[in-house]
Amino acid sequence: MDLQDRLEELAVVIEDAKAMPLSASCIVNRQQILDLIQEVRQLLPESVYRADELLADREAVVQDGRREADRVLERARGEADRMVAEHEVYLAAVAEAEAIRSAVDDETTTMRRETDDYIDAKLATFEITLQKTLQTVDRGRERLRSQMYQELAPNSDLEPDFGGGFYDDQQ
Numbered sequence: 001m002d003l004q005d006r007l008e009e010l011a012v013v014i015e016d017a018k019a020m021p022l023s024a025s026c027i028v029n030r031q032q033i034l035d036l037i038q039e040v041r042q043l044l045p046e047s048v049y050r051a052d053e054l055l056a057d058r059e060a061v062v063q064d065g066r067r068e069a070d071r072v073l074e075r076a077r078g079e080a081d082r083m084v085a086e087h088e089v090y091l092a093a094v095a096e097a098e099a100i101r102s103a104v105d106d107e108t109t110t111m112r113r114e115t116d117d118y119i120d121a122k123l124a125t126f127e128i129t130l131q132k133t134l135q136t137v138d139r140g141r142e143r144l145r146s147q148m149y150q151e152l153a154p155n156s157d158l159e160p161d162f163g164g165g166f167y168d169d170q171q
Contacts, residue, residue, distance in 0.1 A: 003043040010036045 013033060017026035 006036055006040045
């Protein structure tokens, strides 16, 4: 039995003791009470020792808990700082990627416009050259036809004029 049980037994003996008439006193068995007190005395140093032990253990447990809590908090702060830094790096990378994408889009649009203008200018030059070539071909064919008609014409006193030909227009 432990100290608490002995104290409870002592309280029961006193509560169940025979009361003295017209008094707050009671009659108890002296030997029974002294035996219980002796048992309490014997248990008391052990209980006090265990209480001291528990208090020391409690203090050690509390200190260990505080140290562990401090370590956990320090790790959590470090992890939070790392995550914030990673998030900031991520946000900076996203912003930089957006800026690069925007610059590339602008440059692509400019290059496309310049390329379209260049091709349009070359096609316009080619069109002009083709028109001149077609005009030259049409004039050359017209001269060939007119020479052919002059040779077939019955008028023989007129000689064909071969001096101003197709190649004179090219100069």
